[in-house]
Amino acid sequence: MIVSTDAIVLRSMKYRDTSKIVTLYSEKFGKISVIAKGARAAKNKFGASLEPMTHAAVVIYKKEHRDLHFLSKSEIVQPFFKTRIVPDKLAVGLALVELVHLVMHDEEENQIMFALLTDALHALEISKLNALNILFAFELKLVRQLGFAPHFESCSQCGTYVLEDAGVRFVHVILARGSVVCSKCIGGHDGAGIRLTNDVLHALVHFASAPMEAVAGLELTFQQQDEILALLQTYMQYHVAGARTLRSLSLLNVL
Numbered sequence: 001m002i003v004s005t006d007a008i009v010l011r012s013m014k015y016r017d018t019s020k021i022v023t024l025y026s027e028k029f030g031k032i033s034v035i036a037k038g039a040r041a042a043k044n045k046f047g048a049s050l051e052p053m054t055h056a057a058v059v060i061y062k063k064e065h066r067d068l069h070f071l072s073k074s075e076i077v078q079p080f081f082k083t084r085i086v087p088d089k090l091a092v093g094l095a096l097v098e099l100v101h102l103v104m105h106d107e108e109e110n111q112i113m114f115a116l117l118t119d120a121l122h123a124l125e126i127s128k129l130n131a132l133n134i135l136f137a138f139e140l141k142l143v144r145q146l147g148f149a150p151h152f153e154s155c156s157q158c159g160t161y162v163l164e165d166a167g168v169r170f171v172h173v174i175l176a177r178g179s180v181v182c183s184k185c186i187g188g189h190d191g192a193g194i195r196l197t198n199d200v201l202h203a204l205v206h207f208a209s210a211p212m213e214a215v216a217g218l219e220l221t222f223q224q225q226d227e228i229l230a231l232l233q234t235y236m237q238y239h240v241a242g243a244r245t246l247r248s249l250s251l252l253n254v255l
């Protein structure tokens with residue numbers, strides 16, 4: 001069956017002398033692996049369209065009951081050039097595709113996930129600052145898509161709306177329930193969970209709900225960035241099979 005779809009390139013690996021095995025996150029089929037024959041030959045019909053992060057329009061010869069299909073055509077829709085030349089943006093962009101590669105299952109269509117990934121890459125491409133915010137927002141929107149959205153707004157013990165209660169200086173996130181316990185109720189909990197300041201909590205709620213192109217506007221201190229990175233990493237590893245530390249983030253010079 002010959003099919004065409006838009007796709008984001010997640011990963012490209014050398015295969016035999018001149019070919020590549022490419023993993024795509026496609027609009028119509030979710031994560032799908034293809035062989036691009038001759039893709040490493042000096043002159044090849046795929047050009048630069050198989051670089052990770054590229055948004056491409058592809059034509060696939062798809063075989064039933066196979067894990068690996070044949071790529072017959074690929075053209076660049078959006079190369080995300082600006083992201084590739086700024087180290088922090090590049091690290092975040094590669095982290096986005098690395099994360100999708102890790103946590104999404106093969107050949108499960110999810111058009112909302114595809115839109116989320118392309119939105120994040122577009123927001124990154126036009127962002128001037130705070131690239132990491134886009135990864136944070138993407139992770140929070142992704143866990144919601146997968147059914148593990150945390151509930152940060154109110155205390156799971158007393159019901160206080162913690163975001164607007166000046167008496168609540170910090171909360172503890174209880175990983176297993178994806179909920180928070182406010183500073184007034186923590187006493188009986190013996191400090192279980194991950195401590196977050198109220199400022200960080202506000203940032204997380206903003207990232208979870210704001211449109212992707214709006215999230216880079218929020219300024220965070222390095223300490224707040226570290227706090228959020230650590231929380232999201234632990235949260236993802238707890239709830240999402242396949243999640244682990246993102247290697248691409250080692251390219252970030254702020255960490």
Ligand SMILES: [Zn+2]
Nearest residue numbers: 155158182185
């Ligand atoms: Zn409480």
